[in-house]
Amino acid sequence: MAVPVLKQGDYLIASIQSVLSDADLLLLRDKLSGSVGEFRSRGVIIDVTVLDVIDSFATRTLRAIAHMLKLRGAETVIVGIQPDVAFAMVELGLTLEGVGTALDLEEGLAYLDTTLGTKKTMQNPGHGK
Amino acid sequence: MESELHTEIQSAADIVTARQRGRTLAMEIGFAGVDVTLVAAAISEIARNIVDHARRGEIVLSRVENTHPHSRKGIQIVARDEGPGIRDVVKAMQYGYSTRKGLGVGLPGAKWLMDDFEIDSQVGKGTTVTMRKWLH
């Protein structure tokens, strides 16, 4: 199942729609890698709201994706981890160390704005609105 | 109502199948909230272990009932493979959650999530893991 990736300004948003197999996750990794390069995206949001389990493989892969995207100049934030899923992950000792996390898409965008110092206000006073 | 649910584990896709079935059965038995996720996560790790080390095996899900210390219901998961077997079971089970380095959590991870956990492994013959979680 391919994961749709949307472009929103400087950011890419990957919305996972259904349970992913290992292969799907790897495809996602490749897709994001390519897209970040193509669009010169500075931030990537991966929305995992739908996932009912994030196991060791998924955790490893998400970390690997974040690491790889960082090398390509993009910041990654994982959003939408559900309470039960977060609980199971910490029980298993799985952490997403080094990867940004936020509650949902809205928070994810705010996170990227803050982290990347994206200013919504005018940077160049010379520009009129 | 099935008495036993068998899932062949041959590829990574089967991991998802096994844990979805586990999730469904857990809910049918009466587990709620976090416990369902823990059961699914444990199955995922065990199934993944089979895929990574044994290449193929099966997972059998069933309902269980107990009378001691008091009447209770639970879910049982048996994971069998004819893989290489584990040479040092004790050592394999030591890699604990508390080290926090572990991302290949497999057996110790699953054990931590469940109530009962038994493992029987012979080098050259294979491994059988039996685990249960009880409704409290």
Add this chain to the structure above:
Amino acid sequence: MKKKSPRKIEPLTSSSTKQRADYSDPLLRELVAHLRQNRTQLREEWARRITDAQLLTAMSKEEIFSEATSVYDNYVEVLETGSVEALQAYARNLSERIIPRGVETHEVLGIVLLLRDVLARSLFKKYQTDFDLLNRVLDSYEPAANRIANTVGVSFVQERERVIRQQQEAIRELSTPVLQVRERLLILPIIGVIDAHRARQLTEQLLRGIRGNRAKVVVVDITGVPTIDQTVANHLVKTVEASRLMGASVIITGLSAEIAQTLVTIGVDLSKMNAVGDLQGGIEEAERLLGYKVISTPESPASASKETAA
């Protein structure tokens, strides 16, 4: 009259019985016949004695008689068939109904023992001319009667324990509310002793609270917690990590020296854990994290107002 079909003899499991009851025993069958024949008077006598002993005061006379009838009939069925299943089911059902009305364990045990006595006495009366026969009848009756008393008592107690557990859960939930004081800020005050079960429940509440309230910062105040063991300490650490996975940061306040020591013992780097002295300080820190301006009130002495650029 019910037809007696041949049934499997079920071994007694009660440890209080000295011998196994043989349900194909002709004496037992005679006993059952006797109980059936005298059903009306024995039930009435029993109900009367229940009232005399001032048991089941929560119920009306009609209700007592009605339940007495059911128990009596179930009782006789156990003696006849050797199977306590129907009795168990009935006892559970009865318990579910009477516990909310305040009926207590001693009352339930009391009425069962009264029935035993009523039946025993009627046996004395019937076999008074033949002491030998009476003894043998009682030998047959004893183990079965004990098993019945045991079954009813245990069912009742189990049901009561279940209800108590439920109530405790409810109290726990109520006693640790997750409070939203500001937008994006949750406070979780924890009071009292935390065991592993409660710790887990708190974590679930907290994580759901983060989602429901869209919290970015949670202040967990453990001023009211005297001590925690390593399991719970581990759990606290996991809660902080799980919160982070949901995009919320956790501030722990009210950390006593003892609890700090426990955390250090299990290997927690306290400098990594955001621990602030007291609840007030914790809230201020939280507001700082959220980007609020915190201005000191005129009453407080010359403490510099903390400001953050929004």
